[in-house]
Amino acid sequence: MESQNIRPGHLTAHQTARVLGVRLDAVRQMVRRGQLTRSGGTPRQPWYPADQVAALAAKRRTLDAA
Incomplete structure (x- = not known):
C-alpha cells in the first residue's frame, strides 16, 4: 500500500x-550499502528523494550498457 501523503520530490x-x-x-539492500538514503516517511513506509533515485537509475543504466 502506497502512502497518499507523500511530500513532493519524494518516492x-x-x-x-x-x-x-x-x-x-x-531497495532495502541499497539503503544498507549507502547507495540510497531515506528522506522521510515511516520505518515501514519510507520515502526516498526522487532526484537521488533518478541519479541511481541513470548510473545503473550506464553500468548495464557497458
Whole structure:
C-alpha cells in the first residue's frame, strides 16, 4: 500500500523499486550499502528523494550498457 501523503520530490519504496527495476528487498539492500538514503516517511513506509533515485537509475543504466 502506497502512502497518499507523500511530500513532493519524494518516492515511496514501491515507486523507487519500480523506477530502478528491482524488488523491494533490493531497495532495502541499497539503503544498507549507502547507495540510497531515506528522506522521510515511516520505518515501514519510507520515502526516498526522487532526484537521488533518478541519479541511481541513470548510473545503473550506464553500468548495464557497458
